[in-house]
Amino acid sequence: MPTMRQTYNVTVPEDPPSAAFPFIKQEMRRKGSVSGSVLVSTFVGLLINQAKNSKSAQGLVGLKNLGNTCFMNSILQCLSNTHSLRDYCLHNSHRRDLNNNSRANTALMEEFAKLIQTMWSSTSSEAVSPSEFKTQIQRYAPRFVGYNQQDAQEFLRFLLDGLHNEVNRVTVRPRGSVEDFDHLPDEEKGKKMWSKYLEREDSKIVDVFVGQLKSSLTCSHCGFCSTVFDPFWDLSLPIAKKGYGEVSLMDCMRLFTKEDVLDGDEKPTCYRCKARRRCTKKFTIQKFPRILVLHLKRFSEARRTSKLSTFVNFPMKDLDLREFTSDNSINAVYNLYAVSNHSGTTMGGHYTAYCRNPNSGEWYTFNDSRVTPMSSSQVRSSDAYVLFYELTSSSRIEHSRC
Numbered sequence: 001m002p003t004m005r006q007t008y009n010v011t012v013p014e015d016p017p018s019a020a021f022p023f024i025k026q027e028m029r030r031k032g033s034v035s036g037s038v039l040v041s042t043f044v045g046l047l048i049n050q051a052k053n054s055k056s057a058q059g060l061v062g063l064k065n066l067g068n069t070c071f072m073n074s075i076l077q078c079l080s081n082t083h084s085l086r087d088y089c090l091h092n093s094h095r096r097d098l099n100n101n102s103r104a105n106t107a108l109m110e111e112f113a114k115l116i117q118t119m120w121s122s123t124s125s126e127a128v129s130p131s132e133f134k135t136q137i138q139r140y141a142p143r144f145v146g147y148n149q150q151d152a153q154e155f156l157r158f159l160l161d162g163l164h165n166e167v168n169r170v171t172v173r174p175r176g177s178v179e180d181f182d183h184l185p186d187e188e189k190g191k192k193m194w195s196k197y198l199e200r201e202d203s204k205i206v207d208v209f210v211g212q213l214k215s216s217l218t219c220s221h222c223g224f225c226s227t228v229f230d231p232f233w234d235l236s237l238p239i240a241k242k243g244y245g246e247v248s249l250m251d252c253m254r255l256f257t258k259e260d261v262l263d264g265d266e267k268p269t270c271y272r273c274k275a276r277r278r279c280t281k282k283f284t285i286q287k288f289p290r291i292l293v294l295h296l297k298r299f300s301e302a303r304r305t306s307k308l309s310t311f312v313n314f315p316m317k318d319l320d321l322r323e324f325t326s327d328n329s330i331n332a333v334y335n336l337y338a339v340s341n342h343s344g345t346t347m348g349g350h351y352t353a354y355c356r357n358p359n360s361g362e363w364y365t366f367n368d369s370r371v372t373p374m375s376s377s378q379v380r381s382s383d384a385y386v387l388f389y390e391l392t393s394s395s396r397i398e399h400s401r402c
């Protein structure tokens with residue numbers, strides 16, 4: 001029933017935003033004692049060179065800044081440390097998917113895989129230049145032409161969408177048919193909607209990153225409840241405001257899934273009443289992705305004029321999202337493995353990444369060409385912008401059964 005459908009605060013890559021960001025010309029460099037930081041980075045360089053001799057230290061390669069490309073480098077490092085995506089590239093599995101399709105464009109996936117392979121096979125401490133990759137991403141998404149600062153989360157959406165299109169296992173999309181699953185119980189309807197999605201969009205990228213969100217609209221007049229199921233590639237969480245101090249990630253999740261009243265001009269048309277009624281709307285998570293990307297909405301939507309630097313306290317381990325599931329029977333526990341950080345203001349900012357090496361389990365700071373070990377106690381900061389969580393193996397077993 002399309003009349004009940006509302007707009008969601010969910011990011012789906014089919015519909016990338018077209019509004020360009022104001023150009024942020026200056027990359028803000030961290031201030032500090034020059035001699036001190038040189039000493040530290042030399043010392044750390046030694047540590048990394050030592051660690052490089054052991055197998056576990058692979059992947060600790062910096063990326064050259066090509067001119068305000070820290071947003072790109074930050075996301076590339078988070079993806080490089082995404083275990084299953086990295087292995088997909090390292091094992092050349094992407095070739096099989098590329099070869100299966102006689103597609104005109106395969107260069108984005110090829111350059112991405114080449115870059116990941118270089119980052120995981122390099123034995124030198126030299127930073128790698130992502131310029132070939134950049135050429136391809138800007139061919140796919142012309143907004144990334146040039147050297148303006150961009151938003152890391154938007155870049156991630158464009159990149160995953162581009163990679164997905166090139167390795168989509170579906171080569172001929174079925175003709176769009178309007179099937180009605182509204183007579184089915186919600187659980188069944190959700191499954192049908194998911195398999196319909198896979199008939200069109202099915203790739204390694206979808207296997208890893210895509211989940212399904214359920215939105216329920218309940219008529220306050222007759223109690224009729226209608227449901228809509230949508231795939232999501234990440235969740236954009238509003239930052240809960242408490243007036244003072246820190247907020248927790250769970251506060252933000254609760255705000256995102258909070259029951260919303262649609263009244264006045266927003267009143268949807270109830271399917272049963274056949275009239276516009278006051279309704280309540282609520283989101284729940286129907287299907288959890290293997291990798292859950294949580295975007296903290298620090299920037300105002302109106303042309304990024306302000307930034308919230310609230311400290312959002314997020315768990316490194318055992319993020320339990322069971323209370324947000326559509327039915328409480330499934331387990332959904334996640335561990336953090338990467339963070340894209342934004343420091344500075346909307347006018348001058350800098351991106352870095354904190355990532356846990358999938359081989360060693362140790363955390364590192366990736367600041368463009370520099371890679372430095374860090375303590376896991378430093379990972380949580382008010383710069384955290386995009387969080388990458390992986391479903392725990394025990395939850396995964398449970399999910400594969402359904």
Ligand SMILES: [Zn+2]
Nearest residue numbers: 219222270273
């Ligand atoms: Zn009604």
